[in-house]
Amino acid sequence: MSQTYGRSPLWELYNNTQVTREAVGDLSNFKSSEVNYKLALWDPRVNGVRYLKTLAFTLAAGLSPANWARLRRIANREVGDPFSITYDGEAVCMDYLQAVLEVEFIESRMTLDGASILEIGAGYGRTCHALLSNHEIAAYHIVDLENSLDLASRYLGAVLTDEQLAKVHFHGVDQAEAGGALRELRFDLAINIDSFAEMTPDTVGAYLDLIATHADHLYVNNPVGKYLDKSLDGHSQGDAVVQLALRTGLLRDIVDIFDDRAVAAQSRRFIDAYRPGRDWALLADARAVPWSFYWQALYRSGAAGR
Template sequence: MTPQRSNPDTMRQDLGIMFAALAAGPEVYQPSKFWEQLNEQNVAQLEARGLGNFKRTLAQNYFTWVVGVRSPLFQHLAAAMTASDWRRVMWGLPMFSRESDLGLRRFYENQIFTRMVWIVAERVDRLNVMKSLQEPAFGNPFRIFFEGRLISQDLANSVIEMYAILEAHMPAPNDAFTVCEIGAGYGRNCFVFRSFFKHCKYIIADIPPALYVSQAYISEVLPDAKVMQFREFSDFSEIAADFAEADVVFLLPHQAALLPKKSVNYFVNISSFHEMNFAQVAHYFDMVDELTSGNFYLKQWTSFFNARDKMTISASDYKYKNSWHRIYDRTPSTHPSFFEALFKIN
């Protein structure tokens, strides 16, 4: 299945195959009411504006936020800026452009906020990963240039998250290791990992339409990567050969459960466990425990009310395995309403 960014009929057909395969899977992997509603919105946005504009539509349902100056998140980052930081942030701000899809005030708030996130990411970038990174043009990102480079919130946050994921053990650039991310959005973390760690195998396990979008995106922005695209299978032996050869693998969540035990070095979930019910979170923790020989990173809202499913999940509600060793549990530098935690899985 090869995503076609310019063919709506092919997109509908491919999405239909993915949704049918998801519906045929076990109940525990089915989307919550929250995600059923969000998926309807995401598909409508894809059909209305296409893959070519997803960074202006779907991405804002994931982790790209147009944050106003009155927002606690904006104020949190502003308080972290030094005088020299502010000179960099304000220098060379562009003329307002209607192409941005934003009004005048939101345009400048988005420019300033994104530059602040970028500066915070630079502070942790001891390997200088960001020097070789630029926001890919595919998806029509907001045109935010900073010191001669196209940047984004997502690129900066993915660098920050990469260091958090690898904090307990930083692989060498040429090391081979495997990352599995449940709920990867459009694949922003995969792009950063594979851009720096050329021998990293990255597994994206997600539901459509996110799985469809991430598959299209990664195939476009990492053209040299060997991609194992989504397909239906019921036993790992059916895909073992292709899986072994692949750099990036795309699966539905119930397919990820079929991976060999202890085959993942880093298991990741960012901002989606709080949108599931408690039974689903517990099931995914079982999956993490079974598949991971290494570390598990999660980053979630400290407290999140899911109105569609009529439930609230807070940081204290996550029931970790007694056998897991907690490396840290803290507030992320750029998102004070979130928590992030890293565990060593025995």
């Protein structure tokens, strides 16, 4: 072999371990094997963070000037040590990239300044953080399970100003019951992002009933269905968790989540499933970027439209 154009020590290793003579002799699945992970792709099984950061970088590159302004108004985004990239001198993580896109979707279709908001299942509170940083929200109510509520309370206490934090009210799920504090309030907007799909159907139905009688708008952002493609995550949490996940939410059809036509077709079921009542009008719906199988919709009650 030529010494000038021969293998480097690194490729000597690869040729003996991954791109072997035996491996390159079989075309049946080489593009999803160790061979291609050294020729064209990083191995997705061990490069999850690399791919997450690449996705964040790509999404940041496509942000509009208005969304950059929304993002920069959100202070203290680094709390919690997220996986971030740097774009245009700004540290950016996936959570807040999604948040500003959601804020853009909502604010282009309703007035948020002066609004009273209910968020059902707020996670650690990034949507609340984004909305309070971009609008003069009158009051922001969060209802959630105990441990998640404690995390949101701690996080929002760390990232919000005292004035912003004074507008946030934390409610245990018992306060959504008949006679609970949430039943005494009226909301301009109810929000659910990525948790209706993890509740029992009865619980989702109960929340939609609460929204139908106590809110004027609903913004929902959730998967259009379920998937069973083991290549995506190896069912790393075990088959028991997979079976539990398949039984939650209103939309339990198995969908090819990387088939845009299948997702678009299922999105029609999504729109019907999350409409709080017959008199609620759909104001807008769209895929929730960047995920292939998440959909978002904004509804307005018939009473609010009159």
